[in-house]
Amino acid sequence: xxTISLRKALGVLAKSSPFSVKTTSERARDVYDELKxxxxxxxxxxxxxxxxxxxxxxxxxxxxxxxxGDGKSxxxxxxxxxxxxxxRFHLDxxxxxxxxxxxxxxxxxxxxxxxxxxxxxxxxxxxxxxANYAKEGAERHAELRAVIERFLSEGLRAExxxxxxxxxxxxxxxxxxxxxxxxxxxxxxxxxxxxxxxNNLFNFISQSDELRQLDAKLIANFRLLGREEVQEAIIxxxxxxxxxxxxFITTRALLDLLHQLLTGEGYLFDNLFIGGSNELxxxxxxxxxxxxxxxxxxxxxxxxxxxxxxxxxxxxxxxLAEIGVYFSEPREGQAASLLRLFYLFKHCSFGNDxxxxxxxxxxxxxxxxxxxxxxxxxxxxxxxxxxxxxxxxYTKALIPAIFTYANRHAPELGKRELFLGxxxxxxxxxxxxxxxxxxxxxxxxxxxxxxxCAYLKVGESELNxxxxxxxxxxxxxxxxxxxxxxxxxxxxxxxxxxxxEQIRTLAKTSPRLSYYEGAHSYRLELDDEVITVExxx
Numbered sequence: 303x304x305t306i307s308l309r310k311a312l313g314v315l316a317k318s319s320p321f322s323v324k325t326t327s328e329r330a331r332d333v334y335d336e337l338k339x340x341x342x343x344x345x346x347x348x349x350x351x352x353x354x355x356x357x358x359x360x361x362x363x364x365x366x367x368x369x370x371g372d373g374k375s376x377x378x379x380x381x382x383x384x385x386x387x388x389x390r391f392h393l394d395x396x397x398x399x400x401x402x403x404x405x406x407x408x409x410x411x412x413x414x415x416x417x418x419x420x421x422x423x424x425x426x427x428x429x430x431x432x433a434n435y436a437k438e439g440a441e442r443h444a445e446l447r448a449v450i451e452r453f454l455s456e457g458l459r460a461e462x463x464x465x466x467x468x469x470x471x472x473x474x475x476x477x478x479x480x481x482x483x484x485x486x487x488x489x490x491x492x493x494x495x496x497x498x499x500x501n502n503l504f505n506f507i508s509q510s511d512e513l514r515q516l517d518a519k520l521i522a523n524f525r526l527l528g529r530e531e532v533q534e535a536i537i538x539x540x541x542x543x544x545x546x547x548x549x550f551i552t553t554r555a556l557l558d559l560l561h562q563l564l565t566g567e568g569y570l571f572d573n574l575f576i577g578g579s580n581e582l583x584x585x586x587x588x589x590x591x592x593x594x595x596x597x598x599x600x601x602x603x604x605x606x607x608x609x610x611x612x613x614x615x616x617x618x619x620x621x622l623a624e625i626g627v628y629f630s631e632p633r634e635g636q637a638a639s640l641l642r643l644f645y646l647f648k649h650c651s652f653g654n655d656x657x658x659x660x661x662x663x664x665x666x667x668x669x670x671x672x673x674x675x676x677x678x679x680x681x682x683x684x685x686x687x688x689x690x691x692x693x694x695x696y697t698k699a700l701i702p703a704i705f706t707y708a709n710r711h712a713p714e715l716g717k718r719e720l721f722l723g724x725x726x727x728x729x730x731x732x733x734x735x736x737x738x739x740x741x742x743x744x745x746x747x748x749x750x751x752x753x754x755c756a757y758l759k760v761g762e763s764e765l766n767x768x769x770x771x772x773x774x775x776x777x778x779x780x781x782x783x784x785x786x787x788x789x790x791x792x793x794x795x796x797x798x799x800x801x802x803e804q805i806r807t808l809a810k811t812s813p814r815l816s817y818y819e820g821a822h823s824y825r826l827e828l829d830d831e832v833i834t835v836e837x838x839x
Contacts, residue, residue, distance in 0.1 A: 306333060306507060307507070307511055307516060307517065308504070308507045308508045308511045308516075308517060308520055308521070308524065309517055309520055309565055311334075311337055311503070311504055311507050312504070312520075312560075312561055312564055312565055313334075313561070314334050314337050314338045314341070315341075315557040315558065315560050315561035315564075316557075316558055316561040317371075317554055317555075317557070317558040317561075317580070336503060337503050337504070340494070340502070340503050340504075341491070341494055341495060341504075342376070343487060343490045343491050343494060345373065345377075345472060345474075345487055345553075346472050347373075347377070347467060347469060347471075347472040348377045348380075350467060350472075351364075351366060351377060351381065351467050352381070354465055354467060355381055355384075355385055355389070355424070358389065358422040359422070359463075360420040360421070360422065361420050361422070361463050362422045362423075362463045362464075362465070363416065363422065363423045363424075363425065363463055363464050363465070364422070364423070364424050364425070364464075364465040364466075364467065365425050365426075365427055365432065365464070365465070365466045365467070366378060366424070366425070366426045366427070366467050367427055367428070367429050367432055367466055367467065367468045367469065367470075368428065368429065368468065368469030368470070369428055369429060369430075369469065369550065369552065370428060370552070370554075371552035371553065371554030371555060372469045372552045372553055372554070373469075373552070373553040373554070374426045374469070375393065375394070375426070376553075378391065378393050378424070378426045379393070381424070385424070388421075388422070389421060389422045389423065389424050390416075390419075390421050390422070390423050390424070391424045391425075391426075392412055392423065392424070392425045392426065393426050394426055394427075405431060405434075406434065406435055406438050406439060409435050409439065410439060410440040410442075410443065412425070413439075413443050413446060414442075429454075429468070429470075432450055432453075432454065433450075433454055435447065435450065436450040436451045436454060446464070449461050449462070449464050453466045459471075473751040473752070474487045474488060474551060474553070474556070475488070475537075475540060475541045475544045475551065475751075476751045477673045477676050477677060477751070483534055483537055483538075484537055484538060484540075484541040485537050485540070485541065488533075488536075488537050488540065488556065489533065489534075489537065491556070491560075492527065492533040492536070492537075492560075493530075493533070495527070495560065496524065496527050496528035496533075497528075498528065504524075508521055508524050518626055519568075519569065519626070520564060520565060521626060522569065522570075522625060522626035522627055523563065523564045523565075523569060523570040523573070524564060525625060525626070526569070526570045526571070526625075526627070526646075527560075527563065527564065527570060529650055531646075531647065531648075531649040531650035532570075532646045532647070532650065534649065535645060535646045535647075535648065535649070536563075536574065536646070538666060538669070539574070539586060539589055540556075540586070541669070542589055542666075542669060542772075543582070543585045543586050543588075543589065544752065545669075545672075545752060545771060545772035545773075546589075546772055546773060547585045547588070548752070548771075549581070549582060549585050551582060555580060555581075555582045556582075558580055558582075559578075559580065559582055559583060559586075562578050562580075562583060566578070568639075569627060569639070569643075570646075571639065571642035571643040571645075571646050572639050572642060574586065574642065574646075575587055575589070575590040575591070575592070575642050576590075590638075590642070591641050591642055591644070591645035591664060592637075592638035592639075592641045592642055594641075594663060594664075596663045598659065598660055598662075598663055599641065599660065599663055602637065602640075602641075602660070603637040603638075603641075606633060606636070606637045606640065607633055607634060607637055609633055614654060614656050615656055617653065617654045617656070618652075618653045618654055618656035618657065620653075621652060621653030621654070622643075622653070627643075641660075643657070644657040644660050644664070645664045648660070648661050648664045649661075668772070668775070668776055668779070669772070671775075672772050672775045674691075675692075675695050675754070675775070676754045678691045678692050678695070679692070679743060679747050679754045679755070679756075680747065680749050680754070682740070682743050682744055682747070683744060684740075684744050689740055692738060692740070692743065693738065696737070696738035696756070696758075697738075699778050699779065699782060700756055700758075700770075700778055701736050701737070701738075701758075702782055703777075703778040703779075703781040703782050704736065704798070704801060704802065704805070705718070705720065705736075706781045706782065707781055707787070707798050707802065708720055708721055708802045708805070708806070709721045709731075710786070711724070712724075712729045712731065712818065714729075714818055714823075715729075715731050715816070715818070716731075716733070716816065718733055718734065718735070718736070719731040719732065719733050719734075719816055720732055720733075720734055720805060720806065720809045722806060722809060722810060722815075727819065727820075728817050728818065728819045729817070729818040729819075730815060730816070730817055730818075731815070731816040731817075731818070732809040732810065732812040732814065732815055732816070733812065733814055733816065734760050734761070734805070734808070734809050734812060735760065735761050736758060736759075736760055736805065737758070737759060738756075738757065738758060738759075739757040739758060739759045739764060739765075740757075742757040742764065742767075743757050746767075752771060753769050753770055753771040754770055755767035755768060755769055755770070756768040756770050758801070760805060760808045760809070761808075763808055765801065765804050765805065765808075766800075766801075766804060768797065768800075768801050769797060770797075771794075773791075773793060773794045774794040774797055774798070776794075777791055777794045777795075777798075813827060813828040813829065814826065814827045814828075815827075822837065823837065824836065824837040825837070
């Protein structure tokens, strides 16, 4: 064991590693298998998959559905060893049985054989391939194709002899993580990797390398990652990437990212934010703390780059050197690295705590506010206290933002009037009552892990639910502070436009209209076929 370096041991994390995809190979196990096995964290989806497999009846068929790199091969290979005598396994539905056969034809053949045998069938399949089969599979399997189509369109996970277990229903990052934070899975993985215990093979190897004075920067990175506060900061960054960038995060991507963080050219805090070869790392780079500009941060960068005397900082840098993290002269360009370290250490007491003066600059107020409103929607049961919290969001944030956006070309409109258009220099608006629909929040809300739905009504007319992700939530706050959207907000703007169009459609049926012409305004009301006009200069 001691002959293996930590760098080689961590190679099992890389996506280029032969261990990144589990197979049913009969080769002899070696130390790398032990490392991979030790690191394995059983996800919730595997527990449910095992429960389904333990109760399969003759003729049943279960699909384990997901995307490339999500861990299907690992789960299927483990289950295969246990059930290979009882069930038939088709581990990868993207492959065919021969060079002259397509994946669709291979599935047709598989389902033909299933009909001739009562042996339960277990299929690992990507969602895309499942959708292709629903469209292109043989007509003789029309019944199965229809079942698949209902699963894809309606989320029907059990029908007759068929069961669908989908990775999308088991996100690795979520708000209602029962043990706190945003990812129980990632937390378990990080702790298992860095646990300072003799039972941890990675820790044992790192201690051996440290005694032999090998790969000092890698050892420093390994120790940095072992800090719980650093782990939580990384998890929060990953969750922001998931929500802001709509980035699907697979197990393989997470393991490869950890490999990059630890074995990259720089220290862990730089490796996290400088981007990399994989898509996840490139998205994370957009949240680089060094890109932030506040008065405190800008002053720090200026003082540090000019090498102005700062005894407190010098003491902090000395403490870093004691754990193998060095900032040497010349200082040019190093301020960014320090800011990244400050961010990862923001909840960590270290040295003289010089970094805590920037804690407020790195707060996650937006994410925390969004999490609060997300949970209020999910937990609302009709009680007044919870409704008061929701009312704050609807009356102080969402509804004012909708009016601000809808009336951006007519700022002179009165409160609770909606701009309908401009005709011959005259702006036309309609008064309306836009309010939260608490009954639908209580009875129709369905929990989603990357967004919540806002429910609104005009008078008593219901509007379609409004999907609010973190991007739109941020835009709502900005609109209420006078921000004018630009092309970078286009994804969030589409959702706002859809809601405004719904409201305008109802507003156009209003018996009351307002007209604005220069400094003059008029109110028209249709009542019993009589139009009443009021005006003011």
